[in-house]
Amino acid sequence: MKCSKCGNPKVIFKREQSGQLLCKDCFIESIEKKVIKTVRKEKLLDKGDKVLVALSGGKDSVTTLEILNSFRRMNVIDICAVTVDEGIDNYRQEGVDIAIRHAERLGIEHKVVSLKDEYGITLDEIMQRENHKGSCTYCGVFRRTIINKAAREMGATKIATGHNLDDEVQAIMMNYLEGNTDNLTKLGAKTESKAKEFTVKIKPLREIPEREIGLYVVAKELEVHFDSCPYAMQSFRGEVSEVINQLAEKHPTLKYSTLRGYDKIKGILKKELTKDYSHGRCERCGEPSANKLCKACSFLKELGCD
Amino acid sequence: MSFVLKYKSLEEEKEIPHENYTIKDVLNELELSAQTIVSKQNGELVIEDTVINDDDEIQLVQIIYGG
Numbered sequence: 001m002k003c004s005k006c007g008n009p010k011v012i013f014k015r016e017q018s019g020q021l022l023c024k025d026c027f028i029e030s031i032e033k034k035v036i037k038t039v040r041k042e043k044l045l046d047k048g049d050k051v052l053v054a055l056s057g058g059k060d061s062v063t064t065l066e067i068l069n070s071f072r073r074m075n076v077i078d079i080c081a082v083t084v085d086e087g088i089d090n091y092r093q094e095g096v097d098i099a100i101r102h103a104e105r106l107g108i109e110h111k112v113v114s115l116k117d118e119y120g121i122t123l124d125e126i127m128q129r130e131n132h133k134g135s136c137t138y139c140g141v142f143r144r145t146i147i148n149k150a151a152r153e154m155g156a157t158k159i160a161t162g163h164n165l166d167d168e169v170q171a172i173m174m175n176y177l178e179g180n181t182d183n184l185t186k187l188g189a190k191t192e193s194k195a196k197e198f199t200v201k202i203k204p205l206r207e208i209p210e211r212e213i214g215l216y217v218v219a220k221e222l223e224v225h226f227d228s229c230p231y232a233m234q235s236f237r238g239e240v241s242e243v244i245n246q247l248a249e250k251h252p253t254l255k256y257s258t259l260r261g262y263d264k265i266k267g268i269l270k271k272e273l274t275k276d277y278s279h280g281r282c283e284r285c286g287e288p289s290a291n292k293l294c295k296a297c298s299f300l301k302e303l304g305c306d
Numbered sequence: 307m308s309f310v311l312k313y314k315s316l317e318e319e320k321e322i323p324h325e326n327y328t329i330k331d332v333l334n335e336l337e338l339s340a341q342t343i344v345s346k347q348n349g350e351l352v353i354e355d356t357v358i359n360d361d362d363e364i365q366l367v368q369i370i371y372g373g
């Protein structure tokens with residue numbers, strides 16, 4: 001067994017679909033090159049951008065930060081980061097600490113925002129309420145609001161998230177299975193909103209399978225928080241992910257073909273199905289909102305956190 | 307012929323049951339998916355087709371969790 005690129009006998013990765021073997025250095029290089037290719041192909045960065053990395057301390061966001069930092073080293077962009085502390089006991093603190101250490105190591109502007117400080121309630125407290133709507137519903141909405149706000153406060157021109165190939169394919173299938181054509185129009189490498197208060201979102205890892213990101217951080221010896229969110233198993237995403245992974249065992253190119261297929265029809269979906277929201281303001285917090293109250297504030301009202 | 311298996315908090319000595327016994331065989335016995343694990347042989351990353359030798363230390367690192 002030898003690396004297909006350099007002949008090194010210490011192989012760490014076998015690409016199932018092609019049989020290609022890679023040593024540590026060639027594997028790391030292949031991931032970084034592929035991400036840089038996505039950045040260029042999808043025009044994710046402009047010179048002078050200030051990119052806010054949504055940094056949880058997990059493998060995906062740490063990899064995003066690490067690879068985007070190569071553009072920062074070349075003085076193409078500036079980087080800052082925000083970490084959201086959702087308030088999940090025995091889980092979140094380790095990720096927050098790791099995020100702080102990465103920001104310090106790279107010398108980038110970083111802030112940690114907690115749900116408790118921002119809204120007066122933690123995710124654990126929400127989950128103790130009767131009739132809650134499920135952890136991921138609140139977590140997704142509150143996190144998105146906090147990250148958008150942080151982007152404006154820190155003067156960021158782009159928000160980079162760590163969404164990987166698996167995440168993206170799960171989102172495509174979930175929205176399709178649920179008939180959520182509105183959300184289906186919003187996926188992709190770069191998401192722009194008509195409301196200028198919403199910073200452009202980019203997903204540099206969109207074409208990298210989740211396992212390869214895991215292998216990348218172990219190979220590069222990057223400190224990350226490998227752990228399971230205690231609420232993860234309650235999600236529909238978890239169920240969809242299981243089915244896709246089962247199919248991918250026998251059909252190793254399935255995730256790529258799902259993504260490519262979606263990318264081909266995305267333009268048509270956007271043209272035909274994008275809703276023209278009237279962009280007003282949330283009367284409670286002033287954030288952009290199609291309704292009187294934004295999603296975050298309507299949840300807070302239901303939870304009695306006025 | 308035996309090897310040491312490390313996985314999460316588990317650390318145990320195991321027999322090598324037959325020739326050409328690979329890390330993939332260990333994953334199958336533990337009902338773990340190779341999609342969620344990376345493997346180290348004596349501290350160095352390896353692929354799952356790697357044959358386990360006498361006195362090896364095999365470490366399985368879970369890199370993917372649900373959700």
